[in-house]
Every structure is written in C-alpha cells, then in structure tokens.
Amino acid sequence: MDFKLRTNAKYFSSEDVLADLRDAAKKLGKNTVSSHEYPKHGKFSVKVFRNRFGDWNKALQAAGLMVTFERNLSTDALFENLEKVWLSLSRQPFYGEMRGCMTAAARSMEGSPYASRTFGCAP
Secondary structure, eight states, X not given: OOOOOOOOGGGXXXXXXXXXXXXXXXXXXXXXXXXXXXXHHOSSOXXXXXXXXXXXXXXXXXXXXXXXXXXXXXXXHHHHHXXXXXXXXXXXXXXXXXXXXXXXXXXXXXXXTHHHHHTTXXX
C-alpha cells in the first residue's frame, strides 16, 4: 500500500500552487492539464484552484498554460469563430470541421438555422 500525505493548500502561496499546476502539465508532456487529469499528477485539490482563481481556466491562464476548453461562450463568440473558419476555408464549414463548436452553437440556438441566416445564406 502506498501512503501519501495530503497537502493542505492553506500553507502554500498561490505561486506554489501554480507551480504545481505547471509541474503536472510537464509530467503529462503538454502545455495544459485538464481538471480531470490534475488530481493524478498534482498535490492539491481542483477546488483549491477554483477558490483561489475563480475557475479552472483562470488558474491555467495564471500559470501560463493553455486553455483548451471554454464553457458558456456567448453567441457573439461562437459566431466570430464560425466566421473565422468560414473565411479560412472559403466556404461554409461542415459540422465535423467545427470540432464541437457547432454543437455548442446548435445547443445555444436550439438547432435553428439562425447562423445561416446571419451569414446571408438560405436555411
């Protein structure tokens, strides 16, 4: 049996906590770490990061790591992303090319053809 003492975060500075977050990402060989991966590689609870920094993404940003998943994006942000992809492809992107972004857009617009009408396309 492997005995491991829990680390009480109240005795550590925010910089120490962020350093551990960076170490966890380094152990994974990535420039980010998910809140699901961190407990296997880090010393602290995920809740520590949410309490100190507001949410997981803000903790990643404070640690200088990459945010890979954003929640609760505004409709404007979704449209900006759709527009960038559309312009880069010089055509309307296929659903699968959006890698989850269109899923969020469809959920937020309840599957309406609003996006097509916004870009001047017939539904």
